[in-house]
Ligand SMILES: C[C@@H](O)[C@H](NC(=O)OP(=O)(O)OC[C@H]1O[C@@H](n2cnc3c(N)ncnc32)[C@H](O)[C@@H]1O)C(=O)O
């Protein structure tokens with residue numbers, strides 16, 4: 154069988170890079186990097202850079218390919234980064250791609266840049282069906298494949314981790330790109346400085362951390378702040394990856410994106426995976442940041458599954474989302490089936506046996522007074538994160554959970570009764586129920602809406618609304634896991650709460666639109682400000698991350 158040859162062009166931001174690949178081989182790759190003289194990336198300057206070098210990069214690429222016996226006439230398609238990325242940069246490389254496609258009379262292939270970061274990792278490592286932690290300049294997402302799409306389980310609510318690092322570095326007087334410089338500085342640190350740690354369900358936020366870090370520079374050494382920034386930010390993304398593992402039941406983690414070059418981040422992910430018995434994969438360093446090979450290779454997968462573009466459809470999309478892409482090249486039946494835990498298994502567990510390996514805690518049953526079953530939730534140490542962060546988080550969340558689980562019950566939301574509180578351990582009523590992720594229906598979703606409406610009316614935000622954290626026992630729906638809950642009556646906090654839930658609907662449940670509609674109905678029936686919050690949810694969803 155003849156090999157397929159695809160030429161791919163990357164140029165979404167700072168790196169102009171083109172490559173030619175086959176199914177099994179990288180024929181050639183040529184790169185020209187834009188380096189801003191001052192400050193960060195200027196979109197128009199970067200685009201001018203790409204325009205200036207596009208022709209010479211392609212010429213050099215074709216010359217290198219020729220040396221290996223590959224002629225332009227051997228090419229089967231031209232792939233390019235169609236988005237997401239900086240508009241002016243995207244348009245420049247799309248023009249180059251169109252010209253090549255027209256002159257060689259071969260199809261155009263529009264590649265989603267984020268998915269290319271994933272596919273190159275799957276190509277270059279033994280990972281097959283991983284949870285992907287994609288952390289780059291503009292993006293920070295936790296992604297996994299399900300039913301024809303790469304689903305986003307969680308993502309940054311403000312800026313990407315790389316951009317956050319770069320911005321902080323600039324304020325600290327370090328040159329662009331800041332990520333590697335922060336990593337180097339952190340090595341000489343003497344101590345950890347406490348910084349804000351913010352996650353919402355599987356979503357992340359880096360703005361509070363960045364502001365606090367810049368403030369901290371006034372009182373502490375650059376080395377100490379860099380170190381503390383890394384320890385905090387990386388603990389957040391690793392925790393979110395662990396939550397996605399727990400939620401999906403998958404057992405591989407793949408690291409992708411430019412920030413993935415960081416040694417400390419790799420070490421932490423590796424430790425997390427080891428502790429859970431999951432496999433950790435990361436491709437060679439040259440494939441972590443933006444590169445032409447990942448575009449060519451993803452283009453090849455798309456080409457072979459008939460996924461090419463007409464000229465009219467080749468317009469770039471600066472906000473192209475990972476979950477917008479119909480993944481034509483993965484056959485569902487070839488994916489490893491995630492073992493489904495039977496709903497009954499939750500009810501049959503004997504005392505002492507571990508019920509669940511949640512992301513945060515181990516859960517087991519114990520004998521309570523009068524032979525009653527009592528559930529113990531023990532927040533065990535996470536060795537991947539700094540001891541100070543680890544203890545602070547576990548202590549705070551344990552305390553928060555005990556307090557707010559009871560507050561919520563007073564507001565009319567069924568929750569387990571707390572029997573006993575230790576520093577890192579709670580004993581509570583065992584709800585003989587099943588997480589609704591196994592049985593969600595529109596009727597149930599409406600009930601969830603009613604319950605969340607009551608919670609929000611009382612001023613409480615849950616902070617981790619997923620279908621794993623709602624249990625159905627008989628007719629009754631219980632809300633559990635209040636470790637991330639807090640009091641907040643703002644539209645934003647409530648909006649993010651609902652957004653997190655909708656994201657679980659979309660990433661893990663079929664027919665999510667119906668579930669959303671049903672939720673909205675229930676939510677409106679118990680919460681007077683529901684309309685405003687739902688409007689905010691729309692806004693949060695649409696928030697452009699490439700401004
Ligand atoms: C849309 C596209 O243009 C964008 N690309 C991008 O952000 O470039 P990428 O090569 O994946 O990542 C660059 C980021 O990766 C960070 N970075 C590189 N080496 C690092 C290191 N050792 N430690 C921490 N961050 C590092 C840089 O500081 C920079 O913020 C993206 O993938 O979001």
Ligand SMILES: Nc1ncnc2c1ncn2[C@@H]1O[C@H](COP(=O)(O)OP(=O)(O)OP(=O)(O)O)[C@@H](O)[C@H]1O
Nearest residue numbers: 399509511512513514516528569582583584621634
């Ligand atoms: N009171 C309870 N009664 C019955 N089952 C429970 C109870 N509390 C927890 N569980 C079971 O244990 C699982 C994990 O609990 P929980 O969500 O509190 O832990 P976690 O470590 O915070 O999980 P994660 O962070 O992954 O959401 C729940 O999904 C549920 O199946």
Ligand SMILES: [Fe+2]
Nearest residue numbers: 289410442443
């Ligand atoms: Fe990238």
